[in-house]
Amino acid sequence: MQIDMKENQQTEFKQTWHDEYLKWICGFANAEGGKILIGVNDDGTICGVNDAKRLMEDIPNKVKNALAIVPHVSLLEKDRLEYIEISISPYPFPVSYGGRYYMRSGATNQLLNGQALDAFILRKQGITWDSIPVTQLQFSDIDGLAVRYFVRLATKKGRIDSDIASEETEQLLKKLNLYKNGFWTTAAALLFTENPERYIGGSYVKIAFFENDADILYMDEVHGPLLQQADETIDVIMKKYLKARISYDGIHRVERYPFPEDALREAVLNAIVHKDYARQIPIQIRVYVDKIMIFNDCQLSAYWTDKTLKQSHKSEPYNPNIAHVFYLSGHVESWGRGIDKICKSCSIHGIPLPEYNVQTEEICVTFRTSDEYLNGAKGTTDFPKDSQRIPKEVPKEISESVRRTYDAIAENPRLTIKELSEKLGISDRTIKKHIAYLKEEGLIERVGGKTHGHWRVKPIK
Numbered sequence: 001m002q003i004d005m006k007e008n009q010q011t012e013f014k015q016t017w018h019d020e021y022l023k024w025i026c027g028f029a030n031a032e033g034g035k036i037l038i039g040v041n042d043d044g045t046i047c048g049v050n051d052a053k054r055l056m057e058d059i060p061n062k063v064k065n066a067l068a069i070v071p072h073v074s075l076l077e078k079d080r081l082e083y084i085e086i087s088i089s090p091y092p093f094p095v096s097y098g099g100r101y102y103m104r105s106g107a108t109n110q111l112l113n114g115q116a117l118d119a120f121i122l123r124k125q126g127i128t129w130d131s132i133p134v135t136q137l138q139f140s141d142i143d144g145l146a147v148r149y150f151v152r153l154a155t156k157k158g159r160i161d162s163d164i165a166s167e168e169t170e171q172l173l174k175k176l177n178l179y180k181n182g183f184w185t186t187a188a189a190l191l192f193t194e195n196p197e198r199y200i201g202g203s204y205v206k207i208a209f210f211e212n213d214a215d216i217l218y219m220d221e222v223h224g225p226l227l228q229q230a231d232e233t234i235d236v237i238m239k240k241y242l243k244a245r246i247s248y249d250g251i252h253r254v255e256r257y258p259f260p261e262d263a264l265r266e267a268v269l270n271a272i273v274h275k276d277y278a279r280q281i282p283i284q285i286r287v288y289v290d291k292i293m294i295f296n297d298c299q300l301s302a303y304w305t306d307k308t309l310k311q312s313h314k315s316e317p318y319n320p321n322i323a324h325v326f327y328l329s330g331h332v333e334s335w336g337r338g339i340d341k342i343c344k345s346c347s348i349h350g351i352p353l354p355e356y357n358v359q360t361e362e363i364c365v366t367f368r369t370s371d372e373y374l375n376g377a378k379g380t381t382d383f384p385k386d387s388q389r390i391p392k393e394v395p396k397e398i399s400e401s402v403r404r405t406y407d408a409i410a411e412n413p414r415l416t417i418k419e420l421s422e423k424l425g426i427s428d429r430t431i432k433k434h435i436a437y438l439k440e441e442g443l444i445e446r447v448g449g450k451t452h453g454h455w456r457v458k459p460i461k
Contacts, residue, residue: 002044003037007107010034015041017055017084022066024109025088026097029069030120031104033090039083048081055084067095094124115278116361129278130190130319133183134199139170142184143194146225147172149425150191150329153227157330176328177321187321190226190277194427197223202280205233205268209241209287221282224427226322227329230272232430233285234265235401241287245373258369259292263345266338267354267365269331271296273323276361291368298363401426405434406460409444413455 007013010032012024017038028034038059039049049055056075063071063086072087094101101112101120112120119129147169154160164172173179178188189199196203203226208219220240222233244255271283271294279297286293298318317323326332343353346367355366404424409415417435421428438444445456 003040003046004044006044007042009104009106012036012107013040013042013044014038015047016049017059019062022062022097023102024104025063025069025071025086026067026095027102027104027109028088029067029091029095030101030112031090033088034104035088036086037083038086039081046078046081046083049083052082052084059084059086067097069095092124094121115276119276119278128318128320129276130185130187130321131177131180132186133180134186134189135183137184137189137193137199139184142169142173142188142192143225143427144169145421145425145427146192146194146228149225150227150325152425153329153331157328159328159330176325185321186277187319187325191322191325192225194224194429196225200277200280202282203277205229205272205283205285207233207236207241207285207287224429226272227326227331228427228430230265230269230326230331231401233268234261237264237268237285237287237292256373258290258373259351259367260345260349263342263349263354263367264292266332266342266345267294267367269326270338271298273326273332274298274318274363276318279361290374291366293364293366295362295364297361401430402434402437405431406438406443406457409438409455410457413457415455 003013005011010028011034012028014021014024014036015038021036024036028036038055040046052075056073060071060073063069069088069091071089074085074087076083076085101117103110103112103120110116122129122132151160151165151172155162155165164175167175173184173188173192178185178191186200190196190203193199204224205222206219207222209217211217220236222229222236224232238257238261242257242259244257246255268283268285275283275296276298281297284295286295323332332338339356346353350372351370352368355368357364357366405420405426408420408423415423417428417431420426420431424431426434435444439446443458443460445458447453447456
């Protein structure tokens with residue numbers, strides 16, 4: 001006789017009782033709770049237990065002595081076969097067995113150590129990693145341009161009131177819960193400093209184009225405050241790494257990219273918001289002719305799997321303070337609908353649904369383009385081989401942020417880099433990149449020196 005259920009996040013089958021299964025009880029207590037059925041084979045077939053009466057006394061005592069928790073133990077019977085159900089509630093405090101901490105993940109029991117253990121202990125204490133204080137971070141290190149960029153987006157989106165937007169920067173950031181116990185937090189360092197890597201290593205994005213799994217043709221790194229980092233990453237992917245298939249609808253030119261931009265944007269935003277920055281490993285994006293793979297080291301909820309990620313689920317960001325700022329700026333929603341939006345976008349675009357490979361501390365999402373695109377794109381312009389340049393063949397398709405810099409210079413050719421930065425709410429470093437690109441494309445030319453010179457602007461044809 002079989003039980004009408006399978007092993008999963010909250011259910012485990014064991015044919016006989018062994019004391020080492022106290023580790024499994026520990027794992028359930030540290031996760032979402034669950035139950036262990038003793039006297040049931042892995043396939044759910046009831047085989048029964050011997051000496052059930054003794055086990056009914058021994059198991060609760062052993063659990064209490066080893067874990068300091070009290071489970072609910074029941075004796076069940078089916079077709080004259082007795083088996084035992086051990087029900088474990090989730091506990092609000094960390095539970096250890098022999099000085100070690102375990103957690104149920106999917107149908108496995110994981111030993112927590114290193115950063116995973118640190119993150120677990122913090123969560124049980126009601127502390128998130130992005131609220132940890134950064135003792136060396138001072139208010140003077142906050143990048144005013146990054147703050148103004150956020151305020152402009154959040155005000156335009158209507159998610160902060162104008163009176164809050166007009167507050168002093170220090171008070172505004174405190175209202176965003178970025179200041180704790182006299183110190184600015186890791187979220188403040190990542191969101192609103194010009195160089196987050198000064199405080200948290202690996203807080204950037206690596207992008208590379210692969211001819212095959214071994215050979216890289218060119219690559220880029222995207223640094224800076226997280227909001228701008230997200231926008232620039234999408235900008236670089238769409239304008240440098242992907243080539244559009246060109247067709248015409250009458251006299252109108254139609255460009256079809258291998259992947260929908262809004263799906264890629266959502267995936268990049270998910271990676272940035274959910275990233276485990278404590279591991280100091282950058283987000284890595286591999287671009288191929290036929291696919292894009294986004295690798296992210298993160299701490300996912302225990303019940304998230306390759307399958308459940310594509311189902312409706314609650315919003316549970318690993319970095320809630322970072323997620324809140326991204327929500328206010330309009331980059332993300334707060335209802336756990338990101339993956340659903342990605343899947344719908346892929347369906348509309350006519351490509352396969354993304355593939356999610358969920359590991360204990362890593363997730364990889366893979367987008368694959370359609371055969372129709374691959375067949376139609378043959379013979380189009382090759383990808384650039386220069387690792388640090390946006391291709392010269394697309395001056396008409398320069399990014400929105402570069403276009404804003406171009407338009408500002410055209411409006412006032414005497415603006416300095418600092419003045420452009422303040423006017424557009426973009427960092428000096430990004431403005432310099434834009435100017436270098438515009439100069440290389442022959443769209444602007446410097447006349448005179450830095451102090452008294454000006455820009456000569458050429459129209460975009």
